[in-house]
Amino acid sequence: QVQLQESGPGLVKPSQTLSLSCNVSGGSISSVNYHWTWIRQHPGKGLEWIGNIYYSGTTYYNPSLKSRLTISLDTSKNQFSLKLTSVTAADTAVYFCARGDLGMVPGPFDYWGQGTLVTVSS
Amino acid sequence: YEVTQPPSVSVSPGQTARIPCSGDKLGDKFACWYQQKPGQSPVLVIYQDTRRPSGIPERFSGSNSGNTATLTISGTQALDEADYYCQTWDNNIGVFGGGTKLTVL
Numbered sequence: 001q002v003q004l005q006e007s008g009p010g011l012v013k014p015s016q017t018l019s020l021s022c023n024v025s026g027g028s029i030s031s032v033n034y035h036w037t038w039i040r041q042h043p044g045k046g047l048e049w050i051g052n053i054y055y056s057g058t059t060y061y062n063p064s065l066k067s068r069l070t071i072s073l074d075t076s077k078n079q080f081s082l083k084l085t086s087v088t089a090a091d092t093a094v095y096f097c098a099r100g101d102l103g104m105v106p107g108p109f110d111y112w113g114q115g116t117l118v119t120v121s122s
Numbered sequence: 123y124e125v126t127q128p129p130s131v132s133v134s135p136g137q138t139a140r141i142p143c144s145g146d147k148l149g150d151k152f153a154c155w156y157q158q159k160p161g162q163s164p165v166l167v168i169y170q171d172t173r174r175p176s177g178i179p180e181r182f183s184g185s186n187s188g189n190t191a192t193l194t195i196s197g198t199q200a201l202d203e204a205d206y207y208c209q210t211w212d213n214n215i216g217v218f219g220g221g222t223k224l225t226v227l
Contacts, residue, residue: 037216047156047164047207049216060214096163104169106211108154112163 002026004097004113012091012120018084021074022097022113029078030055035100035107036080038071040093041115048093052100053080087120094118123212125191127219133226139195141222143208146189153191155184156207158221164207168193200226 008020022036029036038050051061053071061069070083084091094115100107125145133139143153153171156164166175168184171191181196191210195202203226208219 039216039218046205046221047158047209047218049209049218052216060216062215104173104175106152108166108169108209109156109164110166110175112165115163 002099002111004099004111006095006097006113006116008116008118010117010119012087012118013122014088014120015086018082018087018091018118018120020082020095020097020116020118021079022081024078024080024099027099029073029080030075033102035102036071036073037098037100037109038082039096039098039109041096042093050082050095089120092118092120123210123215123217125208125210125217125219127206127208127222129220130223130225133195133198133224135200135226136197139198139202139224139226141193141195141206141208141224143191143193143219144189145191145210145217148189148191148210149187151186151210151212153184153186153208153210155182155191155193156209157202158205158207159203167206195224198224198226202226 003025005023035052035054037052053059068085096115097113098109099111101110155168158164171186183194207221
């Protein structure tokens with residue numbers, strides 16, 4: 001059974017970097033059949049696609065976050081990560097990691113982590 | 123690229139709920155739908171416009187044509203009360219609708 005688990009600080013100071021990891025179990029992050037995605041949800045609001053990464057290392061980012069965002073793979077740990085720089089209160093949200101199944105073209109999110117709340121505050 | 127959903131839809135138990143998602147030539151793209159209950163992670167209920175993942179009840183169905191994708195829930199049950207999000211891709215960029223709160227009353 002595939003499981004995804006987010007980890008990282010729950011509190012980040014303004015102007016600092018938000019760093020999260022997503023540990024994947026029950027499947028290989030190196031598989032050509034999937035992409036790996038970050039999605040966030042501001043309190044009481046809808047879902048926002050942040051970006052994703054493919055096994056090849058190719059990334060796609062939300063244009064509104066692109067200048068501050070890096071998503072990377074760590075195949076040795078079977079994890080993928082998110083780094084968002086220069087955070088503000090507007091980055092306070094629940095952050096989800098998810099798997100996109102390319103077998104279900106074009107890659108909907110079939111497995112999700114439980115989500116982790118990140119608060120940006122001094 | 124943007125897709126738009128109504129903020130809320132209400133339906134009586136046993137009736138059919140229809141939740142639209144609108145976007146420019148959305149019918150030329152694939153749409154999928156997620157169900158999210160309070161405090162939980164979203165669950166994929168429809169992908170490739172019309173397909174149901176394993177374990178999703180048959181009462182969930184989807185369509186996509188022109189500028190509108192629609193999630194249809196037939197014989198709606200109280201446990202279907204949730205937020206529903208449509209999602210598509212535009213040049214490899216993921217796009218979510220704003221979500222629709224389905225109330226079963």
